[in-house]
Amino acid sequence: METVLHRLKQETHIAPKEIIFCNVIITYYARARLPDKALQTFHRIPSFRCRRTVKSFNTLLNALLICKEFEKLKEVFFDMENYACPDACTYNVMINACCLCGDVGYARKMFDEMLIKGIQPNGVTFGTLVNGLCANSMLEEACRLKDDMVRVYHVKPDGFIYVSLIKGICRVNEVNLALKLKEEMLESKVEMDSGVYSTLISALFKVGRRGEVSGMLEEMKRNGCKPNTITYNAIIFGLCNEKDFDSAFDVLNEMEGGRKLREANDLFEDMPRRRCAPDVVSYRTLLDGLCDGMQFKEAALILDEMLFKGYVPRAVSINNYVSGLLREGETSLLWTVLDSLAGVNCIDIDTWRMVVSMVSDKDKLPKPCEFVDALLMEQNDADHNHKLYNNDEKLLPPFSAVPVVSWRKDFQKMYIFNFAGKRTLTCLIATI
DNA sequence: ATAGGGTTAG
Numbered sequence: 001m002e003t004v005l006h007r008l009k010q011e012t013h014i015a016p017k018e019i020i021f022c023n024v025i026i027t028y029y030a031r032a033r034l035p036d037k038a039l040q041t042f043h044r045i046p047s048f049r050c051r052r053t054v055k056s057f058n059t060l061l062n063a064l065l066i067c068k069e070f071e072k073l074k075e076v077f078f079d080m081e082n083y084a085c086p087d088a089c090t091y092n093v094m095i096n097a098c099c100l101c102g103d104v105g106y107a108r109k110m111f112d113e114m115l116i117k118g119i120q121p122n123g124v125t126f127g128t129l130v131n132g133l134c135a136n137s138m139l140e141e142a143c144r145l146k147d148d149m150v151r152v153y154h155v156k157p158d159g160f161i162y163v164s165l166i167k168g169i170c171r172v173n174e175v176n177l178a179l180k181l182k183e184e185m186l187e188s189k190v191e192m193d194s195g196v197y198s199t200l201i202s203a204l205f206k207v208g209r210r211g212e213v214s215g216m217l218e219e220m221k222r223n224g225c226k227p228n229t230i231t232y233n234a235i236i237f238g239l240c241n242e243k244d245f246d247s248a249f250d251v252l253n254e255m256e257g258g259r260k261l262r263e264a265n266d267l268f269e270d271m272p273r274r275r276c277a278p279d280v281v282s283y284r285t286l287l288d289g290l291c292d293g294m295q296f297k298e299a300a301l302i303l304d305e306m307l308f309k310g311y312v313p314r315a316v317s318i319n320n321y322v323s324g325l326l327r328e329g330e331t332s333l334l335w336t337v338l339d340s341l342a343g344v345n346c347i348d349i350d351t352w353r354m355v356v357s358m359v360s361d362k363d364k365l366p367k368p369c370e371f372v373d374a375l376l377m378e379q380n381d382a383d384h385n386h387k388l389y390n391n392d393e394k395l396l397p398p399f400s401a402v403p404v405v406s407w408r409k410d411f412q413k414m415y416i417f418n419f420a421g422k423r424t425l426t427c428l429i430a431t432i
Numbered sequence: 433a434t435a436g437g438g439t440t441a442g
Contacts, residue, residue, distance in 0.1 A: 018434095019433070019434085022433080022434055023433040023434080024433085026434095027433085027434090053434095054434080055434050056434075057434085058434040058435070059434045059435095060434090061434090061435090062434070062435065065435095087434090088435080089434055089435045090434090090435085091435090092434095092435040092436070093434080093435055095435090095436090096435070096436070122435090123436080124435050124436045125435085125436080126436085127435090127436035127437070128435075128436045129436090130436085130437095131436065131437065132436095158436095158437095159437075159438095160436055160437045160438095161436085161437080162437090163437045163438055164436080164437055164438090166437095166438085167437075167438070193437095193438085194438075195437060195438035196437095196438075197438085198438045198439065199437085199438050199439085200438095201439095202438085202439060202440090228438095229439085230438060230439050230440090231438085231439080232439090233439045233440050233441095234438085234439045234440075235439095236439095236440085237439065237440055237441090238439095
């Protein structure tokens with residue numbers, strides 16, 4: 001680093017940007033536990049023909065925090081007016097430092113000071129404070145702050161804040177209360193992430209409610225959060241604690257399966273660079289692998305990409321994909337996938353039959369006679385029936401054998417019409 | 433990638 005910096009200083013035609021000093025140099029010195037070097041770099045920034053702002057000042061404060069040089073940190077902070085005008089980030093680092101020292105009172109003082117100076121606290125400010133309160137067993141205060149941040153400061157709590165609260169509450173075994181908070185997140189549409197579920201899963205194990213874990217995992221996936229290493233670690237630890245090593249190995253295998261899929265995906269994405277453009281077989285192979293590994297979202301991306309290129313999956317693959325989506329209750333993704341597939345008319349009768357029979361059980365489809373009535377009505381309703389016209393703008397007769405695909409999901413939630421031909425329609429109606 | 437969270441062990 002010293003050599004590079006020396007060269008950088010000599011090369012007068014290069015003017016490094018401040019962000020390089022922040023993200024790379026100061027931060028890496030801090031990680032190497034070299035606070036003096038970090039401080040020295042901060043002071044030298046102007047000698048590199050670079051303007052120094054509050055950004056590098058904040059980075060320096062955080063570097064001293066990483067090195068646990070709290071005395072030095074205080075000193076630099078009180079010397080602030082010589083370097084920069086403080087902003088929210090400045091106070092966020094200071095609040096974090098106070099909390100890590102266990103001095104929540106001083107953290108609050110910092111918070112008040114920023115208000116006095118007219119600096120608007122942001123999500124990070126509250127996240128840091130809530131976390132500090134929880135870490136210092138001040139749960140009631142933390143919950144109150146979460147409510148106040150909306151009411152008084154008009155900042156919406158995010159996932160970070162909820163996770164801190166949930167963890168704090170789980171530590172005193174109030175898992176039901178933690179689950180309530182998770183519901184509150186869903187209700188107020190706070191974006192969910194795997195952190196929320198990892199925390200809850202490990203808490204469920206701790207209080208001996210192992211039975212609820214698989215449901216939690218399902219909900220997690222339903223809400224678009226993928227279990228990551230942290231989630232798996234929590235599960236494996238919980239299972240090992242209960243001496244259920246068979247299940248623990250199953251989870252471990254599932255984890256490794258996911259890793260190999262990622263490797264396959266990486267290799268696939270690297271193919272163009274290796275001068276080997278993926279062909280229809282590459283796409284089909286990857287799609288099958290993703291579906292088998294239940295990576296349905298990734299599969300949908302690959303599907304659209306291959307359809308765009310004019311490649312079509314094998315019929316068995318489509319059947320496998322759709323049945324996986326049905327099995328896992330991935331309803332909204334199912335519609336997307338069916339839309340894409342119907343767009344190129346490549347859904348076979350068996351797949352349609354499966355979808356109709358599965359969905360008609362759950363979503364009370366109309367009786368066959370009503371179904372036909374509705375179909376005929378659609379034929380007469382020119383307004384939103386544009387797909388029933390052929391290229392000559394002529395209305396197609398009912399039960400036409402002309403290969404036109406129509407796909408409606410908006411009426412009573414469930415009308416699957418595939419106008420690929422009489423055979424398909426007959427099959428659908430018979431199934432219902 | 434100036435600032436905040438989630439698991440466990442060695």
